[in-house]
Amino acid sequence: MSKQKYKWVGTRPDRPDGADKVTGRARFGADFNMPGQLVGKVLRSPHAHAIIKSIDTSAAEKLPGVKAVVTAKDFPEQPNLIVPTGEMQVNLRDVTRNVMAREKALYESHPVAAVAATTDAIASAALALIKVEYQVLPHVIDVAEAMKEGAPLLHDNLITEGVKPVPTKPSNIAKRIDNVKGDTDAGFKQAEIVVERDYTTQPVHQGYIEPHACLASMAEDGQVQIWSTTQGHFQVRGFCSRLLNIETSQIRVTPTEIGGGFGGKTVVYLEPVAVMLSKKSGKPGKRVMSREEVVRASGPAPGGTVHVKIGARKDGTIVAAECTIALQAGAFPGSPVGPACWTSFACYDIPNIKVIGYDVVSNRPKVAAYRAPGAPISAWGVESTMDILAQELRMDPIDLRLKNAAKKGTKTSYGPVFDTIGFVETLEAAKNSEHYKSKPKPGMARGVAAGFWFNVGADSSAAAHVAEDGTVTIISGNPDIGGSRASLALMAAEELGVDYDKVRPVIADTSSIGFNFVTGGSRVTFATGLAVVNSVRDLVRECKVRAAKTWGVDPDGVIWENGCAKPAGSNVGEFEPLSLAQLAATAGKTGGPINGHNQLNAQGAGPGFGVHIVDLKVDRDTGIVEIGRYTALQDVGTAIHPSYVEGQMQGGAVQGIGWALNEEYIYSAKGKLDNAGFLDYRMPVASDLPMIETIIVEVPNPHHPYGVRGVGEVPIVPPLATVGNAIARATGVRMTDLPMSPPRLSAALDAATPRMAAE
Amino acid sequence: MAKTHVSTTINGEPTEFLCEPSQAVLDVLRDQLGLTGTKEGCGSGDCGACTIMLDGRMVCSCLVLATEAEGKKIDTIEGMAKGDQLHALQKKFIEFAALQCGICTPGFLMASRALLERNNNPTETEVRYWLAGNLCRCTGYDKIVRAVMEVAADMRETAR
Ligand code: FES
Numbered sequence: 001m002s003k004q005k006y007k008w009v010g011t012r013p014d015r016p017d018g019a020d021k022v023t024g025r026a027r028f029g030a031d032f033n034m035p036g037q038l039v040g041k042v043l044r045s046p047h048a049h050a051i052i053k054s055i056d057t058s059a060a061e062k063l064p065g066v067k068a069v070v071t072a073k074d075f076p077e078q079p080n081l082i083v084p085t086g087e088m089q090v091n092l093r094d095v096t097r098n099v100m101a102r103e104k105a106l107y108e109s110h111p112v113a114a115v116a117a118t119t120d121a122i123a124s125a126a127l128a129l130i131k132v133e134y135q136v137l138p139h140v141i142d143v144a145e146a147m148k149e150g151a152p153l154l155h156d157n158l159i160t161e162g163v164k165p166v167p168t169k170p171s172n173i174a175k176r177i178d179n180v181k182g183d184t185d186a187g188f189k190q191a192e193i194v195v196e197r198d199y200t201t202q203p204v205h206q207g208y209i210e211p212h213a214c215l216a217s218m219a220e221d222g223q224v225q226i227w228s229t230t231q232g233h234f235q236v237r238g239f240c241s242r243l244l245n246i247e248t249s250q251i252r253v254t255p256t257e258i259g260g261g262f263g264g265k266t267v268v269y270l271e272p273v274a275v276m277l278s279k280k281s282g283k284p285g286k287r288v289m290s291r292e293e294v295v296r297a298s299g300p301a302p303g304g305t306v307h308v309k310i311g312a313r314k315d316g317t318i319v320a321a322e323c324t325i326a327l328q329a330g331a332f333p334g335s336p337v338g339p340a341c342w343t344s345f346a347c348y349d350i351p352n353i354k355v356i357g358y359d360v361v362s363n364r365p366k367v368a369a370y371r372a373p374g375a376p377i378s379a380w381g382v383e384s385t386m387d388i389l390a391q392e393l394r395m396d397p398i399d400l401r402l403k404n405a406a407k408k409g410t411k412t413s414y415g416p417v418f419d420t421i422g423f424v425e426t427l428e429a430a431k432n433s434e435h436y437k438s439k440p441k442p443g444m445a446r447g448v449a450a451g452f453w454f455n456v457g458a459d460s461s462a463a464a465h466v467a468e469d470g471t472v473t474i475i476s477g478n479p480d481i482g483g484s485r486a487s488l489a490l491m492a493a494e495e496l497g498v499d500y501d502k503v504r505p506v507i508a509d510t511s512s513i514g515f516n517f518v519t520g521g522s523r524v525t526f527a528t529g530l531a532v533v534n535s536v537r538d539l540v541r542e543c544k545v546r547a548a549k550t551w552g553v554d555p556d557g558v559i560w561e562n563g564c565a566k567p568a569g570s571n572v573g574e575f576e577p578l579s580l581a582q583l584a585a586t587a588g589k590t591g592g593p594i595n596g597h598n599q600l601n602a603q604g605a606g607p608g609f610g611v612h613i614v615d616l617k618v619d620r621d622t623g624i625v626e627i628g629r630y631t632a633l634q635d636v637g638t639a640i641h642p643s644y645v646e647g648q649m650q651g652g653a654v655q656g657i658g659w660a661l662n663e664e665y666i667y668s669a670k671g672k673l674d675n676a677g678f679l680d681y682r683m684p685v686a687s688d689l690p691m692i693e694t695i696i697v698e699v700p701n702p703h704h705p706y707g708v709r710g711v712g713e714v715p716i717v718p719p720l721a722t723v724g725n726a727i728a729r730a731t732g733v734r735m736t737d738l739p740m741s742p743p744r745l746s747a748a749l750d751a752a753t754p755r756m757a758a759e
Numbered sequence: 760m761a762k763t764h765v766s767t768t769i770n771g772e773p774t775e776f777l778c779e780p781s782q783a784v785l786d787v788l789r790d791q792l793g794l795t796g797t798k799e800g801c802g803s804g805d806c807g808a809c810t811i812m813l814d815g816r817m818v819c820s821c822l823v824l825a826t827e828a829e830g831k832k833i834d835t836i837e838g839m840a841k842g843d844q845l846h847a848l849q850k851k852f853i854e855f856a857a858l859q860c861g862i863c864t865p866g867f868l869m870a871s872r873a874l875l876e877r878n879n880n881p882t883e884t885e886v887r888y889w890l891a892g893n894l895c896r897c898t899g900y901d902k903i904v905r906a907v908m909e910v911a912a913d914m915r916e917t918a919r
């Protein structure tokens with residue numbers, strides 16, 4: 001596919017917010033203050049599962065300096081209604097209970113009350129004065145345990161959805177999903193080889209370095225202002241409106257700069273509480289989570305169990321595949337088991353597929369989206385099994401994938417038929433990469449795995465304004481987590497035919513631009529990018545009208561080229577081109593300010609595929625894995641700003657390496673988290689890693705003017721199995737449980753050694 | 760409890776403040792002096808987002824009591840650019856896209872400058888170990904390490 005030549009798209013200019021972010025000027029969630037603000041703090045349940053019999057706040061309220069105390073009583077009950085949030089769905093009835101526990105505390109650190117006080121010390125003292133009477137209940141942490149008959153029940157009204165006949169008794173299984181294509185029973189009969197394994201994964205935290213924070217103020221007239229570090233300020237507005245019964249347009253949410261989110265900041269925790277505290281106290285209030293609160297009470301990605309069975313012919317053709325996935329939802333239903341199921345075999349063109357998913361509640365914090373929610377978990381199982389299959393068939397693992405790769409026209413197990421996709425191209429690029437062609441260094445072994453994510457469209461609004469001097473402001477409504485301002489400005493400059501630095505991208509608050517769905521699902525450069533391109537096109541259309549007016553010709557006789565209006569041909573007349581600056585200078589006479597805008601529900605998000613390659617070494621004594629070389633390949637459609645595309649690929653790969661090797665939640669027998677901090681929750685640091693090589697594959701998405709697919713999610717999908725597959729090839733031991741941390745890996749190696757010695 | 764009076768120099772400016780004996784330098788910088796460029800990721804010395812220089816020594820400002828700053832020199836990210844000139848590291852971080860969300864960036868810049876001040880010819884491994892106390896969840900460190908190595912190379916070039 002020949003690549004179109006662009007002037008700006010595909011270049012690497014400095015990001016518009018660069019200087020602010022390297023000088024400390026950029027203001028993140030905890031950096032906003034208002035005069036007279038109070039400090040908010042939350043009292044959290046010490047128990048994993050307990051009935052809240054009573055809460056006595058009277059002593060706390062009497063403490064001098066305490067201005068307000070809130071409990072669940074202050075929040076109206078919510079209907080049993082599912083609404084989208086980020087890439088996942090939540091039930092309003094549960095959202096209000098997650099923000100503030102009602103009948104029961106369902107996980108350790110579940111909020112039960114909050115205070116606003118004049119100082120941090122007084123707020124802490126007030127929390128200590130709140131008396132909560134609990135009746136402690138038996139709890140359940142593990143997903144397999146939670147599914148067992150007789151397990152402690154979190155919700156006595158929870159009847160499993162998606163099962164026939166409808167169960168008569170409640171359980172912890174919120175939902176079952178069945179995803180079937182063809183007939184796997186018949187398919188497996190054609191198989192000459194069948195590989196079947198069970199896998200587990202542990203929950204992992206998104207690990208954004210900036211804790212959740214917000215500043216909220218409700219004025220005497222009921223107008224609410226919120227500054228929040230969030231992936232979706234419109235969602236913050238929407239949830240505050242619903243949870244507090246405030247008209248949506250009375251609430252104005254300004255997104256602060258955001259210090260990472262990865263899906264975890266698509267959820268509201270603090271804002272409704274902060275607004276309620278402000279309402280009761282009559283003062284603005286600030287609420288910042290501690291790291292410990294972030295780990296204990298904000299959403300991790302789920303852990304779960306994955307059972308995979310793949311049947312193939314001797315030549316590697318896969319004839320049938322099955323997968324059963326059970327994911328922890330946390331305290332309330334709503335794990336990403338849907339995407340886990342739908343993505344599981346999406347890389348492959350398999351005639352017979354059966355995927356079953358279970359959404360299971362347990363006494364843990366409610367899970368939140370984390371980069372390609374659910375997909376890394378099913379890929380851990382499927383891509384490990386693919387590797388075993390390749391080993392048993394003595395096939396190159398990339399060849400096995402090429403043989404079965406999904407292509408344009410492949411029907412997925414979840415319904416849609418793929419349009420143009422680039423999985424084959426990505427596999428071929430991997431095969432032809434210098435990394436794959438070279439031999440691993442002595443002592444190192446190689447692993448390969450693939451991954452898929454749908455990418456997301458959804459609602460976006462944007463506007464383009466021409467200033468009096470002809471420079472342009474692009475206004476959109478998605479917080480910029482990783483360089484999206486730059487990519488929006490690049491597309492706008494390309495479309496307008498002006499220089500990148502003549503276009504200033506701005507992220508507007510909820511009152512200054514139309515609705516935008518969250519920054520998530522890898523949607524911003526695609527969907528909001530589309531809205532920006534369309535608003536620039538609207539602006540150009542207006543410019544042509546103004547030029548036509550200036551020249552006294554028909555607007556159809558005007559074209560737009562290199563940032564100027566020009567006559568379409570000599571038949572229109574001889575006129576000097578009019579630049580944006582010239583059009584702006586006379587705008588008052590031709591119809592007023594020149595603006596463009598667009599709103600849309602973006603369809604046609606282009607699926608993304610990635611392939612990762614690792615060379616690693618295992619220290620047999622300690623179980624420590626040393627990553628020697630790592631390459632991430634991905635079809636991104638078109639890389640608008642390649643540096644930030646590479647950055648997404650590198651960052652996702654490293655998060656996946658952490659997921660594979662170290663990260664996990666460790667619970668005590670009492671259901672309390674034992675590693676709620678960066679010291680014991682071990683995320684990768686610079687010295688754990690080599691450079692992360694990237695190879696960008698570009699198979700443009702036919703449904704976007706510049707071919708954008710989306711980048712951010714795919715790169716966290718392959719690494720788990722990539723690392724596991726290399727460990728299997730390095731040691732001869734196939735790890736099926738994550739994380740493959742030093743103690744677990746050395747134990748597995750010890751267990752395997754005698755057997756291997758005897759062989 | 761009576762507050763303690765502290766006299767320091769912050770980014771070259773003589774600065775005085777009153778603080779609680781238990782307050783960390785980080786809190787004073789952010790909450791009292793309005794220097795919010797220094798970030799808090801953990802408050803326990805594990806993320807490096809709060810990295811500052813105290814009398815030329817790299818420290819986690821969340822772990823240093825504000826009273827310990829008495830008579831000492833503090834340097835923060837706000838003092839890194841000179842006039843309207845960004846520091847070479849600041850420029851290179853932007854050029855190399857060594858930041859995505861940017862929350863870790865002030866800490867990485869302070870730590871990287873401290874490294875290059877003592878060693879302008881670090882190996883990749885030395886850079887990685889020096890920066891191992893700074894967490895970045897977005898970048899996978901690749902572009903940060905490259906930016907630091909490149910600035911070191913430029914420094915050696917100018918020094919010749
Ligand atoms: S805030 Fe000081 S090290 Fe994390």
Ligand code: FES
Pocket residue numbers: 209259260857858859860861862863864894895896897898
């Ligand atoms: S750029 Fe986000 S944590 Fe480093």
